[in-house]
Amino acid sequence: MKKIELYTDGACSGNPGVGGYGAILRYNDYEKVISGGELETTNNRMEVYAVIMGLLQLKEECEVTVYSDSAYTVNAFNEHWIYGWAKSGWKKSDGKPVLNSDLWKELYTLVGRHKVKFVKVKGHSDNELNNRCDALARAAIRNQLKQ
Numbered sequence: 627m628k629k630i631e632l633y634t635d636g637a638c639s640g641n642p643g644v645g646g647y648g649a650i651l652r653y654n655d656y657e658k659v660i661s662g663g664e665l666e667t668t669n670n671r672m673e674v675y676a677v678i679m680g681l682l683q684l685k686e687e688c689e690v691t692v693y694s695d696s697a698y699t700v701n702a703f704n705e706h707w708i709y710g711w712a713k714s715g716w717k718k719s720d721g722k723p724v725l726n727s728d729l730w731k732e733l734y735t736l737v738g739r740h741k742v743k744f745v746k747v748k749g750h751s752d753n754e755l756n757n758r759c760d761a762l763a764r765a766a767i768r769n770q771l772k773q
Contacts, residue, residue, distance in 0.1 A: 627741070628653055628688045632680040635695060635749070635759035636672025637767060644770045645669065647676035648762025650755055651683055658683060659758075663766035672763065673699050674729045681736040689741045695749030695756055703744045708734055 631652040638645040646663035660679055664672070673696035681690065694700050702708045711718065712734055716727040724730060747753045750760065 628686070630684065630688045630690045631693065631755075632677070632690055633693045633753075633755040633759050634673070634676035634680055634699075635756060635763050636669055636674070636676045637760065637763035638667060638669040638672055639767050639771075642666060642668045644767050645672040646763040646766025646770065647672045647679060648759035648766065649676050649680035649683075650759055650762075651680055652755075659762065661762040661766045663763075663770040665770055668726075670696070670698050671726055671729060674726060674733055676759070676763070678729060678733050678736060681733075681740065681742075684740065687740055691743045691745060693745050693747050693753070693756065695747050695753075697746060700744045700746040702730070703737070703742070704746075 633650045636645065636647045644663065644665055645667035646661065648661040651658040660683065673694065677692055677694065677699060708730060711724045711730065716724045718724055747756050749756060
């Protein structure tokens with residue numbers, strides 16, 4: 627099984643506002659870089675969407691380590707929140723709907739196709755690949771504003 631490293635980041639100018647995401651997939655010496663954006667979104671949506679877009683690049687079952695500076699994204703899996711949400715029909719423990727459930731459902735399905743581990747990295751720090759993803763997300767915001 628291929629072992630993939632997936633670095634992701636999302637950003638937003640205004641929250642909500644114009645957003646962007648960046649992702650870098652690494653496999654051995656191969657690297658794939660993707661990015662994009664939306665005109666009306668939130669930072670949390672872009673953080674989750676970056677992981678979705680990265681996982682969508684995989685054509686076969688892989689062992690994936692996702693590196694993200696988003697506690698929202700990482701904790702949903704590492705703290706097992708997402709499994710409770712799925713079991714309860716995408717409702718939180720207080721009975722209210724889970725925010726961004728459309729993205730969480732898609733990510734939940736994609737994670738189920740692979741062996742995925744989530745690792746929290748410190749944002750805007752010394753992690754070169756996270757910094758590159760941040761730059762990709764910000765460039766995607768600038769591109770959205772030009773359109």
